[in-house]
Amino acid sequence: MHELSLMDSVVETVVEELGSQRIAVVRLEIGELSGVAVDALRFCFEVCTRGTVLADTALDIVMIPARARCRSCGGEHATSSLMAACVCGSFDRELICGDELRLKEVEVV
Numbered sequence: 247m248h249e250l251s252l253m254d255s256v257v258e259t260v261v262e263e264l265g266s267q268r269i270a271v272v273r274l275e276i277g278e279l280s281g282v283a284v285d286a287l288r289f290c291f292e293v294c295t296r297g298t299v300l301a302d303t304a305l306d307i308v309m310i311p312a313r314a315r316c317r318s319c320g321g322e323h324a325t326s327s328l329m330a331a332c333v334c335g336s337f338d339r340e341l342i343c344g345d346e347l348r349l350k351e352v353e354v355v
């Protein structure tokens with residue numbers, strides 16, 4: 247499962263970098279169009295932190311709305327899919343944000 251290997255590396259990174267401290271919250275930024283299932287991520291976080299120093303740590307997920315820039319008219323708009331057309335009718339768009347999947351920060355107790 248994609249989410250499991252992803253969460254596994256997040257947990258591993260946090261434990262390696264900050265494992266000697268008590269961590270209250272691990273915060274991830276997830277783009278709307280990243281294709282990751284948030285429910286699955288939460289479940290995997292519990293699985294991956296079990297028995298580690300992060301066992302009592304909360305997972306906070308911040309959703310990042312997707313925005314696309316149109317190569318035809320230069321307009322920038324919120325979007326729920328790159329398969330949708332720009333207001334000008336063009337499908338030639340690129341994602342500016344909304345596909346991120348990153349460890350944003352951790353809160354140390």
Ligand SMILES: [Zn+2]
Binds near residue numbers: 316318319332334336
């Ligand atoms: Zn356009």
